[in-house]
Amino acid sequence: MSTPDSVATLDGLMNDGRPDTLPSVLEAAKASMIELLSQAPFPPSAVRVTVGPVTIEMDWPGTAPDAGTALEARVVPAPAQTMPTPGDGPVLDHIHAPTVGVFYRAPEPGAKPFVSEGDTVVPGQQVGLVEAMKLMIPVESDRQGTIEEFLQPNGALVEYGDPLCSFVPADGR
């Protein structure tokens, strides 16, 4: 195999020790690969994706890596995440709607909300649900942090990707 022109390693996503990280790593790997392919000057002759730790390799035969033109490998965030906003204040992230539907903060009317503003959440913790066609689709945080503010009221009509709440990630990233 010739020297890869582009390598993206996602060790960070693999190192949190959770078994359910793999789907998100795969999703991120796929999104990253698609992004790289769409920006490539011409299609590669080979693409290899390995998982654990995740590596994406693309080969362009007969072309040596060129510092001026080589693609910069990067991980594209999955729709459930947004990149941190630069600035002086605390870094904000958001949790987004996993599908179109009606957003609820509690498991049933009158019940205690899954989480409240100011609560700390851990990866995989449910913070709400979206109902679509009588299916209750859980909304979970994919990282540790503190819920800052709910951006959608209980019972709001949301679409896929709408930000549901803002939170401050514990790792500041």
Next chain:
Amino acid sequence: MFRTVLIANRGEIALRVARACRELGIRVAVVYSTEDTDSEVVRYADEAVRIGPGAAQASYLSIPAVMEAARRTGAEAIHPGYGFLSENADFAEVCAAEGITFIGPPPEVMEALGDKSTCRALMADAGLPLLPGTLDPVSSPREAEVLAAEIGFPVVVKAVSGGGGRGIGVAHSAAEFPAVYRETRRHAAAVFGDGRVYLERYLESARHVEIQVLADRFGNVIHLGERDCSVQRRHQKLIEEAPAPGLDEDVVAAMAEHAVQGAKAAGYVGAGTFEFLYDGRGRFYFMEVNCRIQVEHPVTELVTGVDLVHEQLWIAAGHPLRIGRQDVVPRGCAVECRINAEDADRDFVPTPGLIDELALPSGPFVRVDTHVRSGSRISVFYDPLLAKVTVWAPDRKLALARMGRALDEVRLEGKGIRTTAGFLRSVVDSGEFSTARHDTGLVGRLLEPRPVAGEGRVTAPSHAQQPPKAS
């Protein structure tokens, strides 16, 4: 008629259906994925609902998400276009349960016809001619080998749940058969979630001819003539035309009669297509039914003047057919070319990317169905169809000249993006096609490496060169 119709699709067909709705005074609602946020149909629609990410499984194929969008937009009916959920009987059932009209045949009809095995049995009972083969799915590799030998080679292995040219493998000999059988089963299980296959005699050189039908819920069925879709590459259609050139009128009439008979036997409702293979010697065989509007429907529209999507909506709204067979008077010749974002010089690999500049054909008697413009991004998530260019002329000779002219007018600039326009031009110009002596093997023959006179080596025809101008 419906007040609001939700279009559960994307690309050119979503825009095509939206235009039909607009013409009939129907409010247009659409679903879209994050990849299609800037799409033409989202701009065009009265209401658009973002239902999921680029991956179709979580957006255009998500029944809960589409139904939620239907509920939210107050849609009384859903038009599924082609592909995605268009032939999903479960989806049609959910629509019925929710009191929303699915624009297509009833779920039970779709289920029977979608299962190729059940469909063959149903059509055999209705008197349609079938190729020698198995009516039931084959149960084991050993049984398959025995049956294949009985049918006689070449044999085609077909996925029971296949469609759109996928889930098909051809074995030319007993030695090839086990590998083809295994691979087709594996592919069918992976793609359709159903590894069942059946066997059929494979016709090496046949014409693919299909009959368009319209049927209402009162048992009335008419046909709108035939389309020739023999120009295919790996079972994917590239060029379609109406009428089928060089076919005996009696053969076409018999085929159409069988299609109407089959539709009646199945209790078909809506617009549908019966596909046949014609062996060139007066015999034809039923292949399958497509329970949806098809990509190539414009050629029928241009020769008959009937707007098939209007008729779909009319029938779905519960009305009896408003046109009779006597109203369908075919005139002239129409040809359609599918312009894909693919590189014909590199085995038709899809070429996604950003379109910087795009100019598509126009002029007299040229119809272009597209969803892209300068600035559009061709996504890796979806099929590479950029545009369908369809021309009409009083006769086939002029239609092909007009198509050649139209293909020459395709201009696309965009890093890494290639189109199949040049390749299609070379097919249109080929002697076999222009004299209507072609069959389903034409593209394979044109792409075959062939010796170059005097040089003693082989080369593939170059499609990168500008094809010769039509005389």
